[in-house]
Amino acid sequence: MKTCLIEQSCGLGDILMSTKMGTHYASQGYRVVWPVEPIYRNLAKNITVHPGIEFPCVHDTYDLKMQYEKLKRTQISNVTEVDDLLYVPLRRGIFSDFGVEMRKTFGHDESNMLSKFGMCGIDYDDWQTYFTINRNKEKEQQLHDLLGISANDKIHLVNNRFGTPPTWEEHLQKNIETPSHLKRVQMTILNGYDVFDWIDIFERAEQIDTVSTSTFYIFEKLNMSCVPNIYSRNVGDRSYEDNWGWMEKLALKKYNFIN
Numbered sequence: 001m002k003t004c005l006i007e008q009s010c011g012l013g014d015i016l017m018s019t020k021m022g023t024h025y026a027s028q029g030y031r032v033v034w035p036v037e038p039i040y041r042n043l044a045k046n047i048t049v050h051p052g053i054e055f056p057c058v059h060d061t062y063d064l065k066m067q068y069e070k071l072k073r074t075q076i077s078n079v080t081e082v083d084d085l086l087y088v089p090l091r092r093g094i095f096s097d098f099g100v101e102m103r104k105t106f107g108h109d110e111s112n113m114l115s116k117f118g119m120c121g122i123d124y125d126d127w128q129t130y131f132t133i134n135r136n137k138e139k140e141q142q143l144h145d146l147l148g149i150s151a152n153d154k155i156h157l158v159n160n161r162f163g164t165p166p167t168w169e170e171h172l173q174k175n176i177e178t179p180s181h182l183k184r185v186q187m188t189i190l191n192g193y194d195v196f197d198w199i200d201i202f203e204r205a206e207q208i209d210t211v212s213t214s215t216f217y218i219f220e221k222l223n224m225s226c227v228p229n230i231y232s233r234n235v236g237d238r239s240y241e242d243n244w245g246w247m248e249k250l251a252l253k254k255y256n257f258i259n
Helices: 012-017 019-026 065-071 090-095 097-102 108-118 137-147 195-204 215-219 240-250
Strands: 003-006 031-033 080-082 085-088 155-159 161-164 168-171 183-186 207-211 229-231 256-258
Touching: 003 019, 003 065, 012 019, 012 108, 012 215, 019 031, 019 085, 019 108, 090 097, 090 108, 097 108, 108 240, 137 195, 155 195, 195 215, 240 256
Parallel strands: 003 031, 003 085, 155 183, 155 207, 207 229, 229 256
Antiparallel strands: 080 085, 161 168
């Protein structure tokens, strides 16, 4: 069987969005090996994708570990045949031939994200349809209990963190107030839980204020009770178009995008 090795180990939003690319190659008969960071170790349980896609943890032992570690240290930026592998360096899409051309017209974020599709020769339409979330209702309820959320609480969800811990983590530099009639629930990393365990809280929340991060890509798959407010990542000096034009292209749901 032909093998495709994808490099995009971090950025949960990038990974979810890019399952269309993984499916593209798996549908051509490739065994798609897609190493991910330890914080996403449970990704194969959390989502269902094309059965030809595998998500080994970068720290675990798997058969292509040596090839992956070697290739990710290179400057290869286009989809490339390397020995007996098809190497797809999605993380470096902005440096691909397609990405270089995009940067002549579009801003950094749009070029960085949408070039991942272009370098693979596909478009970004319907990216939401290439993964299904596998909800764990028991874990969702356990999280409610841990956070002290009752059935009658009206929730204001606040998330000001972004990045891929522990390698990269930042906080939104903006103060967000909670209306007096709502219960503030602050997202944080809790041992034994991941972002998918927050789904019931996402759907229940009557107000959501979140920095631009992986939550957007999950919201696209949910039945939301409110229109989320999504804030830029401490780059308010950029134009609205630079910050949000590309996300508006990706979005099927309605959001309040805030510079």
